[in-house]
Amino acid sequence: MIITYLRRIEWFVALVLIQVLVLNNVHIAGYATPFIYIYMILKMSSGTSRSELILWAFSIGLLVDIFSDTPGMNAAAATFIAFIRPVFLRLFTQRDSTDEFIPAIKTIGASSFIKYVVVCVLFHHAALLMIESFSLLDLNVLLIKIGASSLLTVLCIMGIEGFKK
């Protein structure tokens, strides 16, 4: 139990540092910025209670916000994604058993895992970038930003997954 929490905190600190020190400075072609910190929310065990999930997401979002002077934006988007994650997880896994599992290629299969990651990342980025621009005036730019950033984040998440094996 304690070990799970320690590992979680390790990931928490590492992801926040990677996000604010490295990835916040990445803007490929002025559009694509990966937001890797949601990896932590995606990889929480399926048995985690919703309240716990939401609290972790809020705190990691708020910490990223504090560092990047965007108070509330990342926190709001991360809380939102933690709130709807269980729905997507149920949608993309066909297992009937109620035992706990951590979402990964090994546990739920490659195609469902990729679908799950892509949908979650898309929703998160859409929420975050819409809050940031706070208007739908430049809809094209907004859509390009969401698409490009999501692609980059998914690639990064798959990279970490491959690297961890």
Next chain:
Amino acid sequence: MRNLLNFLIKYNYWFLFILLEVTSFTLLFRFNHYQKSSFFTSSNVAAGEIYKLKGSVTSYFFLKDANEDLLDRNMLLEQQITNLRKELQERGVDSLDVDSIKDRAINDLHVIKANVINNSLTKADNYLTLDKGSDAGIHSEMGVIDRNGVVGIVYMTTPKYSVVLSMLNTKSRIGCKILGSGYFGTLRWEGSDSRYAYLNDLPRHAKFSLGDTLVTSGYSDVFPAGVMVGTIDHIGNSKDGLSYQLKIRIATDFGKLSSVRVLPKSNPMERRLLEEMANKQQ
């Protein structure tokens, strides 16, 4: 009653979700108005320390460029000094007077040097973090420049750090005039490209041409008159067609900011008193 309690317990995550979202949005909106909420920004102690560490590493990457810029500038200033000295000698001014000018220049300007430890370019509202704060004499609404031109205006400070409203921020407004002709307008940044900003409200009869230099107007006490801002890159029309809208190439390279100078204010109290008096008389 029991059903109600069961319902509340079962769906407690709904309330948590709504509570946290409300908290987030309160933070988001309060940041725009309430200037003392610096705890939730990168000017708090922990975030400041980490960014200082990062800044001390990354500042080495731009040393060569900075050095070359400084050498160029040094050469230019030396040339100017020799020219001015020659001019003064031709007019027969006593050398003691020349020396006293130098002293006066030093006394007048309590410029504060600071290093940029965090910076962003591509958000809709960009802010910078400096490694000096109110302990070093920095207060909000002071102007910030670097060796090439205007950078922004101090937004909020803690004892050790300060957050600067970058020129690349939709909230930024800088009063500028065209060097030579003296026509003035407000410089705004409209998002997307960190190299360009737009000068609005320039009257139709103003005369200028592509490549003209834009400097601060000095009408506010944030920047003195004549600080370099940029050059005219494209001439367009405003949305209502009543005035020009100029595309300005910003002189400051926000991509490699490292050391900046914070400008002190010149007698803000006196000026404000005068303006209040004028308002009362109306």
